[in-house]
Amino acid sequence: MNGKVRPVLLILAIIGILTLLNACSTTDGKSASSFASPAATDSPVSAITSAADISSIAEIPPALVTREFTLAATDVTFPAMVPSQLPAAPGGFIRRWGVYETAMVWAVDKPELENRLITGWEMDPDGLGWILELKQGVQFHGGWGEMTAEDFVWSFENEIKEGSIHSGIGLARANEASATAIDTYTVSVRLTRPNSFFFNAFFSNGAGASMKIFSKKRIETLGIDDAFLDLSGGTGPFVFKKWAQGEEVILQSFDGYHGTPSQVTTVHILEIKETATQIAALKSGQVDASLVPAPLAKDLAKEPHLGTRSFGIPGSQRLYPQGQFCMETTLSGESLDPYPRPGYDPSKPWVGECGNPVSEENARLVRLAMSMAIDRQSIVDNLLGGFGRPSYLPEVLPPLLDTVWQDKWLIPYDVGAAKNLLAEAGYPDGFDALVRITTGSHPLEIEMGQAVAQFLQALGGEIRTEVLTYSGNRPSVVARERSDLWFRSSSAGTAEPPELTQLRRNPENAFNPGLEIEEPLAIIRQMDSLMSEDELNRIREQLYDEFRHNQWIIPVVLADQILGINTDKILEWKMTTGSGYLGDFQNIKFK
Amino acid sequence: MLVFGLSRISGDPRSLLISEDATIDVWDELGREMGLDQPVYRQYLIYVGNLFRGDLGNSTLQRKPVTEILWSRIPNTVRLAFASFLFALLLGIPLGVLSAVKHGRWWDRGIRAFAVLGQALPVFWISLVLIYVFSVGLRWVPVSGNAGWTSIILPTIALGWFGAAGQVRILRSSMLEVLNSEYVQYARAKGLPSRTVIWKHAFRNALIGPITFAAVTLAGMVTGSIVVETVFAWPGLGLLAIQAVNNSDYPILQGLILLVTLVYIFVNLMVDILYMIVDPRIRI
Numbered sequence: 001m002n003g004k005v006r007p008v009l010l011i012l013a014i015i016g017i018l019t020l021l022n023a024c025s026t027t028d029g030k031s032a033s034s035f036a037s038p039a040a041t042d043s044p045v046s047a048i049t050s051a052a053d054i055s056s057i058a059e060i061p062p063a064l065v066t067r068e069f070t071l072a073a074t075d076v077t078f079p080a081m082v083p084s085q086l087p088a089a090p091g092g093f094i095r096r097w098g099v100y101e102t103a104m105v106w107a108v109d110k111p112e113l114e115n116r117l118i119t120g121w122e123m124d125p126d127g128l129g130w131i132l133e134l135k136q137g138v139q140f141h142g143g144w145g146e147m148t149a150e151d152f153v154w155s156f157e158n159e160i161k162e163g164s165i166h167s168g169i170g171l172a173r174a175n176e177a178s179a180t181a182i183d184t185y186t187v188s189v190r191l192t193r194p195n196s197f198f199f200n201a202f203f204s205n206g207a208g209a210s211m212k213i214f215s216k217k218r219i220e221t222l223g224i225d226d227a228f229l230d231l232s233g234g235t236g237p238f239v240f241k242k243w244a245q246g247e248e249v250i251l252q253s254f255d256g257y258h259g260t261p262s263q264v265t266t267v268h269i270l271e272i273k274e275t276a277t278q279i280a281a282l283k284s285g286q287v288d289a290s291l292v293p294a295p296l297a298k299d300l301a302k303e304p305h306l307g308t309r310s311f312g313i314p315g316s317q318r319l320y321p322q323g324q325f326c327m328e329t330t331l332s333g334e335s336l337d338p339y340p341r342p343g344y345d346p347s348k349p350w351v352g353e354c355g356n357p358v359s360e361e362n363a364r365l366v367r368l369a370m371s372m373a374i375d376r377q378s379i380v381d382n383l384l385g386g387f388g389r390p391s392y393l394p395e396v397l398p399p400l401l402d403t404v405w406q407d408k409w410l411i412p413y414d415v416g417a418a419k420n421l422l423a424e425a426g427y428p429d430g431f432d433a434l435v436r437i438t439t440g441s442h443p444l445e446i447e448m449g450q451a452v453a454q455f456l457q458a459l460g461g462e463i464r465t466e467v468l469t470y471s472g473n474r475p476s477v478v479a480r481e482r483s484d485l486w487f488r489s490s491s492a493g494t495a496e497p498p499e500l501t502q503l504r505r506n507p508e509n510a511f512n513p514g515l516e517i518e519e520p521l522a523i524i525r526q527m528d529s530l531m532s533e534d535e536l537n538r539i540r541e542q543l544y545d546e547f548r549h550n551q552w553i554i555p556v557v558l559a560d561q562i563l564g565i566n567t568d569k570i571l572e573w574k575m576t577t578g579s580g581y582l583g584d585f586q587n588i589k590f591k
Numbered sequence: 592m593l594v595f596g597l598s599r600i601s602g603d604p605r606s607l608l609i610s611e612d613a614t615i616d617v618w619d620e621l622g623r624e625m626g627l628d629q630p631v632y633r634q635y636l637i638y639v640g641n642l643f644r645g646d647l648g649n650s651t652l653q654r655k656p657v658t659e660i661l662w663s664r665i666p667n668t669v670r671l672a673f674a675s676f677l678f679a680l681l682l683g684i685p686l687g688v689l690s691a692v693k694h695g696r697w698w699d700r701g702i703r704a705f706a707v708l709g710q711a712l713p714v715f716w717i718s719l720v721l722i723y724v725f726s727v728g729l730r731w732v733p734v735s736g737n738a739g740w741t742s743i744i745l746p747t748i749a750l751g752w753f754g755a756a757g758q759v760r761i762l763r764s765s766m767l768e769v770l771n772s773e774y775v776q777y778a779r780a781k782g783l784p785s786r787t788v789i790w791k792h793a794f795r796n797a798l799i800g801p802i803t804f805a806a807v808t809l810a811g812m813v814t815g816s817i818v819v820e821t822v823f824a825w826p827g828l829g830l831l832a833i834q835a836v837n838n839s840d841y842p843i844l845q846g847l848i849l850l851v852t853l854v855y856i857f858v859n860l861m862v863d864i865l866y867m868i869v870d871p872r873i874r875i
Contacts, residue, residue: 075837078653163620170617228654245653245660246834247737247826272735272824273833276719281734284727474603478615 096583142232168209322514323483430460668827678751683758691766709756
């Protein structure tokens, strides 16, 4: 054989082997989850089909021009398609992706709630409940029939039943919430105590507890175990077509949708864990959009066909001066167990001795000094690439409101003044401290936490840092064992005020940022019974004044979530607030 | 015990399933459902008991049997591992032999440089360079995923690169030793063609070291492709491992570690058998 021919044959042989290996594989279906449809089969059990059969039963619009959209996502956790078993994260994205819907949604361009699955609502005269009028003609995906009040009530009760892991269970149970069907399309929801947060938390898309309405018939027909894996039954503009766990999710536009049909016919969500690969996929055109880490955003925007922009509600980064446990009972008068809390340690400079005004004032000065020692703008500029802003409030306000609020509660960056405060509090040489940094919510949380530690170091003393996972840290937080400083992030998009939400349910509930002080809780409790927005804002302002003065929690920065997008293809993409996940695909307009 | 213990290091899966403001009752109830309320030693005994019955349990997140989930990923990993293994052999063997035969010449120096670089450069970096050159720059192949035969090319090269470089070094070294031996010099003195001397007399006798290395490489490719699968979003066992760690999915982690152990045992057994075939003097 000619020597020049041999290498060519070798290359052909390699290609042949690779092709053969590829042909032997099964690229889709084996790991995909299944769909059920009453139209596809009479038997609930046999209704569970393999992914290979999905295309035959998913509702695909017949004559639409295919407009595909591809998104890179880091982590796509399989959802449990039963309300009481749906974890918080997938609960967020099945709503965000437009498969499941809430009663109302926050408008895209104004701070108002708009109807989605309802046509109207009114508050009961006693302020303890609401009447919701459901939209008629809303069809569940998979042929499970029309949504009625019965589905609403069943979904609500299932979400808050004993053993449910739904995010809203604490809020619902604390207020003994209940739902009743008045007629086919009318529902009454009642509480035993007033709660001004409940409506937004359950009926809008702006909170982790957002209530998705599931088909009762579907779960009754399939049974809990099969319904857990079955992906039909939503009401949104998109229906699940394929779910290959850890690989790809495909959404198809739902031609029986009750609202405006989407211009996007197919959405591919590719799970790509590595950020650099996501960016490469965006640059190469393999995906149309992806989240972008702040340090890369400016460079990416220089690419001719790509653009970047902040979207949604930013993530909140803050420092918890833990160990402030000064309540013997809850606001309702129930005894705390154990008391005193194991983490109560008045020897820590930021923890006042309960009931000792001098000690409490000194601790307040220390917390204020710590807050003043943090150069928030520097973190925004140098770590977040400008995609963020300093934070001074204990909660994240929707972008449309926060300009009104920010300046009044500003904490100036002033190390000299901070040192003076420390000297006044009895710590002229600073103090030693440990800053715990937990991971899992923001790619730069370690860097930001270390920056905060560096700023505190400037006050004197030795500031050490310790990095651990959120889940690793959680048990000690739940047990109220900590009295050190904790730097923590919340992922972007939580429209509920993270601190206030937690505090207002504590100390009855599990999680606590190291703070059990009566004053803020009492103010928050006042907010529950308010009927007018003006009053609510007035009390809220009072609460912020208190937080500004006491620095029980030290807000650091709000880190924007940054979207990288193919501007050659996408003309417009408006996203509502309420979740850190990319979604609202029905709002995408192609060029 | 090691498998069981290691999987527990990844954290508590409950923190991913429920929101942070859920009550302690909800936390405990979920723990009871998942068997996490039992003392660890009892969880271990239950695990071992189920293992003897061939039951690896269900994924905490997906609620599917672990065996089903593993089986769904094995074909992808095996495909990538064998493609990479072939790549490593097809590149490593000729270069290793050539380097030994052309000892001291520029061929040898070039190949040795390749071998050193191949083993020194991190696979993560090589993967990204490949992506940015061939996917972003030239747009010849997709960046990631498993859509079509072109998807496997870059992960194959990235995963096989280290193996090829190692094979070159091992084979070169053992070939040099054999090429200097008396029986090879005798074969040359007999006037046998160079090709016959190299491939028939020298190469076969130089294979013991490379076979061991190849076997370990193959086992490593099957079980240790975590980085490559993660960078290329290749849906195999390595990516599954990362996902299981992130989700604290104990049953999947336990199943994976067990599978890795079995693969290594199997491959070592195969190596011992191959020794006998290559060198009849060796008997187990």
